[in-house]
Amino acid sequence: MTHRDAKPILAGIPLPVMLIDTDYRITLTNPSLLELFGHDPGGMNALTLLRQAPVLAAMDTAIRDGQKGNARFIFNGLSGEVVYEFQASPLTDGSKVTGAVLSFEDRSQAEDSEIIRRDFVANISHELRTPLTGLTGFIETLRTTARNDPDARDRFLEIMENEAHRMNRMVSDLLSLSRVQADERVRPRNLVNVAGVVRSVIATLEGKLKDASVEVATTGLSEEAEVMADRDQLIQLFLNLIENAIKYGGRGKTVHVGLSQVPQDATLRMPAFRIDIRDEGDGIDPLHLPRLTERFYRVDDHRSREMGGTGLGLAIVKHIINRHRGRLKITSNQGVGSCFSVILPAP
Numbered sequence: 001m002t003h004r005d006a007k008p009i010l011a012g013i014p015l016p017v018m019l020i021d022t023d024y025r026i027t028l029t030n031p032s033l034l035e036l037f038g039h040d041p042g043g044m045n046a047l048t049l050l051r052q053a054p055v056l057a058a059m060d061t062a063i064r065d066g067q068k069g070n071a072r073f074i075f076n077g078l079s080g081e082v083v084y085e086f087q088a089s090p091l092t093d094g095s096k097v098t099g100a101v102l103s104f105e106d107r108s109q110a111e112d113s114e115i116i117r118r119d120f121v122a123n124i125s126h127e128l129r130t131p132l133t134g135l136t137g138f139i140e141t142l143r144t145t146a147r148n149d150p151d152a153r154d155r156f157l158e159i160m161e162n163e164a165h166r167m168n169r170m171v172s173d174l175l176s177l178s179r180v181q182a183d184e185r186v187r188p189r190n191l192v193n194v195a196g197v198v199r200s201v202i203a204t205l206e207g208k209l210k211d212a213s214v215e216v217a218t219t220g221l222s223e224e225a226e227v228m229a230d231r232d233q234l235i236q237l238f239l240n241l242i243e244n245a246i247k248y249g250g251r252g253k254t255v256h257v258g259l260s261q262v263p264q265d266a267t268l269r270m271p272a273f274r275i276d277i278r279d280e281g282d283g284i285d286p287l288h289l290p291r292l293t294e295r296f297y298r299v300d301d302h303r304s305r306e307m308g309g310t311g312l313g314l315a316i317v318k319h320i321i322n323r324h325r326g327r328l329k330i331t332s333n334q335g336v337g338s339c340f341s342v343i344l345p346a347p
């Protein structure tokens, strides 16, 4: 088969592909390759076109040694840097190498998710290490200096218990985050009464409200508002948001929970229900707002840790809302309070 006969075959391949002869001259290209380079490099010398040492070495491996050569090819396109897995496979006629097939596979997405995965593992390790270091330190102290000091022992044991609880919470939050992410693409199929869910969440939080001397004021909760939802996830969603409002709203303050109907949501482009959870806390610096729903993100690391926070609550909230095809809107006025609005499409 001559290189020319391969043209229709190459045209059917979605990857950018070209053929070269033993002089590295480009003899054939396909449409995806034209798209990648923005022009047809047919007839050019591949050494001039590709010019990156690892790529040139991979081509040599194919043409000189008759073996497959691989390399990373970094392409600087209009929309930034794209990483390709470059492969040069020898073409042979009997035992003689007649040229090579060069292909480019876009690896940037795979590399991105690899980076995200690595960061995630690094984050978890870091988050778990802090309480573990604390625990190890206290065990050491209990063995030595605090050995015969019952007061210190009780104090340390209490701190240790808190740290252990926090680690426990982190692990269960991570599990629920991964469960929520796993079925993020599965549409919820039950009609759920939102007001009912919110009312039962508030009832569950009674103890916490009392402990923090926080009142809840509700509006619109008598309304008939049904959405397509996963009831357990909605409970988790409002539990996280109302808990935050209690925690960060401050002692003796009021948390306002309001349900209303939106005839047409501008972003969702459909009728929706909106649940506002508003507190009277210190508010959040606008600087932090875009990152608030990231895993492990805490505005005041120290304060949140002290309250047993893991920084996973809002990440879970975001994924639950995504699954329900809704949106989360956060507004905050420093010194006045914050408002977390959950907007869910009406069925």
Ligand SMILES: Nc1ncnc2c1ncn2[C@@H]1O[C@H](COP(=O)(O)OP(=O)(O)OP(=O)(O)O)[C@@H](O)[C@H]1O
Residues within 6 Å of the ligand: 173, 240, 244, 245, 248, 249, 279, 281, 283, 284, 292, 297, 298, 299, 300, 304, 305, 308, 309, 310, 311, 312, 313, 314, 315, 338
């Ligand atoms: N209502 C609020 N007012 C002020 N800051 C808030 C409010 N809600 C959340 N934040 C900030 O956003 C951060 C992330 O919230 P998130 O719920 O994800 O984590 P957390 O409350 O620290 O821990 P967790 O919910 O896992 O116990 C918090 O640490 C806090 O700094």
Ligand SMILES: [Mg+2]
Residues within 6 Å of the ligand: 240, 243, 244, 309, 313, 314
């Ligand atoms: Mg929280």
